[in-house]
Amino acid sequence: MPCPDVHSDASRPPEPDTGSAEHRRSQLAANLAVVRERIRQACERVGRDPGEVTLVAVTKTFPAADVRLLAGLGVGDIGENRHQEAEAKAAACADLDLTWHFVGQLQVNKARAVVRYASVIHSVDRFRLVTALGRAAADLERSVRCLVQVDLAGEVGRGGALPAEALEVADTVAATPGLELAGVMAVAPFGVPPGPAFARLADVAAEVQARHTGATWISAGMSGDLETAIEHGATHVRVGRRLLGERPSNR
Numbered sequence: 001m002p003c004p005d006v007h008s009d010a011s012r013p014p015e016p017d018t019g020s021a022e023h024r025r026s027q028l029a030a031n032l033a034v035v036r037e038r039i040r041q042a043c044e045r046v047g048r049d050p051g052e053v054t055l056v057a058v059t060k061t062f063p064a065a066d067v068r069l070l071a072g073l074g075v076g077d078i079g080e081n082r083h084q085e086a087e088a089k090a091a092a093c094a095d096l097d098l099t100w101h102f103v104g105q106l107q108v109n110k111a112r113a114v115v116r117y118a119s120v121i122h123s124v125d126r127f128r129l130v131t132a133l134g135r136a137a138a139d140l141e142r143s144v145r146c147l148v149q150v151d152l153a154g155e156v157g158r159g160g161a162l163p164a165e166a167l168e169v170a171d172t173v174a175a176t177p178g179l180e181l182a183g184v185m186a187v188a189p190f191g192v193p194p195g196p197a198f199a200r201l202a203d204v205a206a207e208v209q210a211r212h213t214g215a216t217w218i219s220a221g222m223s224g225d226l227e228t229a230i231e232h233g234a235t236h237v238r239v240g241r242r243l244l245g246e247r248p249s250n251r
């Protein structure tokens with residue numbers, strides 16, 4: 001009797017996908033445990049309460065299904081850096097109770113669309129963007145938390161206000177109805193130890209907070225440098241690859 005070849009039987013229904021979804025879930029759970037433990041240890045070293053540090057899972061390039069799995073694992077803060085991709089994922093996950101963080105460079109003409117789903121914008125770095133976000137927030141009757149992105153390296157193309165200018169951008173955010181100045185954000189310069197940059201960010205954060213007491217957030221630290229960021233007072237770490245895996249391109 002011939003042995004049926006299940007592999008060539010096109011009429012056979014596909015296996016339910018629960019196997020690979022379950023595999024992905026345990027992969028994300030394991031990664032999440034590693035990241036949470038890194039946060040805990042970094043806090044312990046400098047005598048901070050891990051409850052002061054919010055993990056923002058940066059899901060760019062990964063599917064909405066991963067966002068859903070992370071939500072099931074207790075991650076409530078999701079970061080994205082491109083509007084179209086973020087918008088689609090936020091729509092696909094509209095039934096979940098998530099806080100969407102926009103962490104990428106933001107064009108003025110996308111401000112309104114981003115305000116529809118994002119409650120935190122980490123990349124506020126110029127006056128025109130503040131104006132556009134303020135108009136959008138007022139029109140949509142939304143309140144948007146804004147972080148002033150500080151350029152710590154003077155690198156072209158990565159965004160951010162120069163430290164000297166960040167204070168004025170912060171003042172403008174604070175004076176704009178519909179926008180809430182939450183604090184500051186930075187990406188460490190590439191290829192050098194991040195400590196000095198995060199120390200500089202902490203200085204800017206202190207200056208901003210001296211004028212705006214509610215602006216207590218410091219968004220700093222990614223997969224490779226979250227410990228250093230926490231040592232320098234980060235309240236929000238934005239972690240992508242260590243949670244979700246390597247990304248195809250340089251995103």
Ligand SMILES: *Cc1c(COP(=O)(O)O)cnc(C)c1O
Binds near residue numbers: 060239
């Ligand atoms: C991609 C990205 C991250 C996450 O970086 P990882 O190295 O993957 O952890 C954090 N912040 C911003 C602004 C990003 O674009």
